[in-house]
Amino acid sequence: MWICSKCKRGNSDTVSVCSCGAQHMWVCATCETLNPYTVGICPICGARKPAPQEQQSWNPNMAGSMTGTQQAAPAPQVQAAPAPVPVSQSAAPVSRTAAPTPQAMTTAATAAPAGSSSELSEESEAAMRKRKRLRMGLIIANVALLAANVIGIIIVMR
Amino acid sequence: MDKRLTVDHSHEEKPPAEFQPYDIGEYTLKAPLTSNKSGFSKWGFCWKGDTEFFIKEFLSPVYPDDSVELSAAMREKRIDECVRWFDSKSRIYNTIVQAQTGNLVVPISFFKYESRFYLVTQKVSESAMDFAVLNRFDMAHKLIVMKVLANSFARLAERNIVHADVKPDNLLIKQTNGGFFTMKIIDFDASYLADQPPEPDEVQGDTVYYAPETLLYIIGEPAHLSPKVDVFAMGIIFHQVLTGKMPVIKDEYDYIYEAVLSDDPPVLEPSLPPDYKRLLENMLQKDPKNRLSMQQVFDELVRLDTLRQAAEKAAPPPAVPPVQPAAAPAQAGFLNATDDDLW
Ligand SMILES: [Zn+2]
Ligand SMILES: [Zn+2]
Numbered sequence: 452m453w454i455c456s457k458c459k460r461g462n463s464d465t466v467s468v469c470s471c472g473a474q475h476m477w478v479c480a481t482c483e484t485l486n487p488y489t490v491g492i493c494p495i496c497g498a499r500k501p502a503p504q505e506q507q508s509w510n511p512n513m514a515g516s517m518t519g520t521q522q523a524a525p526a527p528q529v530q531a532a533p534a535p536v537p538v539s540q541s542a543a544p545v546s547r548t549a550a551p552t553p554q555a556m557t558t559a560a561t562a563a564p565a566g567s568s569s570e571l572s573e574e575s576e577a578a579m580r581k582r583k584r585l586r587m588g589l590i591i592a593n594v595a596l597l598a599a600n601v602i603g604i605i606i607v608m609r
Numbered sequence: 610m611d612k613r614l615t616v617d618h619s620h621e622e623k624p625p626a627e628f629q630p631y632d633i634g635e636y637t638l639k640a641p642l643t644s645n646k647s648g649f650s651k652w653g654f655c656w657k658g659d660t661e662f663f664i665k666e667f668l669s670p671v672y673p674d675d676s677v678e679l680s681a682a683m684r685e686k687r688i689d690e691c692v693r694w695f696d697s698k699s700r701i702y703n704t705i706v707q708a709q710t711g712n713l714v715v716p717i718s719f720f721k722y723e724s725r726f727y728l729v730t731q732k733v734s735e736s737a738m739d740f741a742v743l744n745r746f747d748m749a750h751k752l753i754v755m756k757v758l759a760n761s762f763a764r765l766a767e768r769n770i771v772h773a774d775v776k777p778d779n780l781l782i783k784q785t786n787g788g789f790f791t792m793k794i795i796d797f798d799a800s801y802l803a804d805q806p807p808e809p810d811e812v813q814g815d816t817v818y819y820a821p822e823t824l825l826y827i828i829g830e831p832a833h834l835s836p837k838v839d840v841f842a843m844g845i846i847f848h849q850v851l852t853g854k855m856p857v858i859k860d861e862y863d864y865i866y867e868a869v870l871s872d873d874p875p876v877l878e879p880s881l882p883p884d885y886k887r888l889l890e891n892m893l894q895k896d897p898k899n900r901l902s903m904q905q906v907f908d909e910l911v912r913l914d915t916l917r918q919a920a921e922k923a924a925p926p927p928a929v930p931p932v933q934p935a936a937a938p939a940q941a942g943f944l945n946a947t948d949d950d951l952w
Contacts, residue, residue, distance in 0.1 A: 478711055482757050482791040483783075485711035494911070495756045496789070 477501070633664065634722045636729060642666055649798065649813075654732055662717065665728045665798075670694050672724040695719075695726065701800055702728075704768045710761040714781075714795045733793055735781040738846075742782065744853040750790065751850055752914045754782075757792045759907035762843060766836035766903045771806075773823075774799035775842035776815045777849070806834040818842035819866045821895050837897035840906060841866075844892030851885060852878040856893070869895045884913055 454461055457473035469475065476485045477500050479493040486493055491500050630639045635657055642651035642664075655664040673679055673687045702716040709715055718729040743751065758780065765772060772779075774796060781793040799813035806812075809827050820841035825832035845865060848856050856875035858868040865875050874893065877886055888909050894900040901909070 480786045481789045482753055483711045483785055484757065484760065484791075485709065495760055496753045 633727055634720055636662060636664060661732045663730045663732045667726040672721055674724045695721070697805070701770065701797065701802060704770055704802065705765070705797055705800070708764045708768050708770060710764045712757055712761045712791060712793055714793050733781055733795060735783040735793055738777040738780040738782050740849050740853045743850050748917060752910060752917070754790065754792055755847055755850060756907060756910050758843060759903055759910055761794055762839050763903040763907050769803045769836065770800055771803055771834060771836050772797065772800050772839050774814045775839050775846060776818050777846070780846065803835045816864050818845055819864060821866045821870045822897055824866050824870065833897065835897055836903060837900045840892050840900050840903055844889050847892065848877060848889055851881060854878060869893065
């Protein structure tokens with residue numbers, strides 16, 4: 452059982468993609484390959500999936516930017532992103548009128564990290580929430596899935 | 610209110626002492642952009658909050674802003690070009706993001722700011738693939754390096770993406786936990802979707818690693834560009850990973866694709882075990898139809914690694930000779946392969 456980091460729904464271990472489309476994966480500490488949650492041994496290097504409390508946080512767009520090892524659960528992985536948005540379709544009508552502002556990345560902040568709280572017995576609720584908030588902040592600040600980004604910016608052309 | 614500073618591109622080459630930080634959208638540039646080693650863009654590092662990113666400013670297209678004197682029709686045309694270019698790049702970048710394997714340095718943000726277009730990615734501090742370092746790896750770890758690459762490129766191929774600029778400079782080697790190493794794949798500037806290749810005169814990449822069909826396509830011969838272009842380049846890279854050397858071609862050829870197109874394929878290192886030699890030969894086939902796919906390459910690497918592990922179990926290698934003091938101590942266990950251990 453894993454808790455979807457995006458919609459907080461519980462999912463069976465036998466599925467790696469939540470019904471909301473978010474993928475659930477773990478990152479191998481040796482070769483940094485993302486593996487589905489259901490895969491127990493990294494097919495690239497043979498390393499074992501770490502216990503949830505040992506899994507490293509993963510920032511979907513930051514290849515190799517794993518941070519501390521004490522994160523409760525992997526941050527959301529590259530989401531089963533929507534089909535590429537043909538920018539012109541959405542952008543063209545807007546592009547000639549929109550003000551030339553920098554793109555809005557906030558729309559990309561859909562990926563809220565969360566761990567399975569049942570697996571976090573050693574960590575206090577409050578500490579965990581704080582950590583979650585921090586991580587969410589980081590993700591909102593730093594990471595935008597391009598898909599979301601493109602929808603967000605809609606090529607801000609005048 | 611918009612607080613950003615005006616970007617004055619004519620002042621970007623000032624010495625750092627006089628450089629005034631400015632904002633590009635949500636990112637702050639603290640040092641000038643450079644065009645060093647880059648023909649199509651300027652690049653540098655920028656900050657957002659506490660995080661440093663890599664940023665690239667495309668030299669073209671340039672969006673016609675109000676200061677540009679243009680007829681309405683011309684302005685409309687230029688805008689259309691920008692929209693089409695942005696559309697096409699976005700499609701590629703989106704697809705790359707979806708192919709993330711953990712080892713692709715994917716786009717984080719792609720946007721227009723004032724009259725220029727920018728791409729932001731993670732800042733990677735690792736260095737380019739160094740075959741002198743790789744040469745000290747034992748076979749188990751060379752196989753991990755090759756599997757990481759094959760897996761990432763197989764995921765790209767699955768989505769029809771051709772990286773199109775596979776070369777050591779774009780394959781960074783990164784030390785991970787416990788002194789292991791992995792690869793990070795960067796620079797999707799030359800990339801295209803197989804069903805939408807660039808115009809022949811716009812094909813980029815490094816001629817040293819060109820596939821034969823890339824050259825045919827550029828000179829206007831019938832040729833189909835596909836992810837197999839990357840398989841060919843990776844065949845050369847794998848030869849370098851395994852032997853530290855390029856495959857050998859006759860003096861009359863400048864490039865490997867040339868030799869292959871002349872049906873005079875390169876000579877692979879004779880000491881390569883037959884399985885590995887066959888793998889490389891099948892990656893370096895002239896006709897992409899006869900060339901392995903990246904998934905097949907990955908599957909073969911898995912098979913070879915399984916064989917290697919079984920052989921190791923059956924006949925454990927002699928005790929590892931002591932590491933020479935000169936070897937990097939932190940990675941000693943990893944880098945202590947001798948030539949005899951390699952196969
Ligand atoms: Zn979900
Ligand atoms: Zn691994």
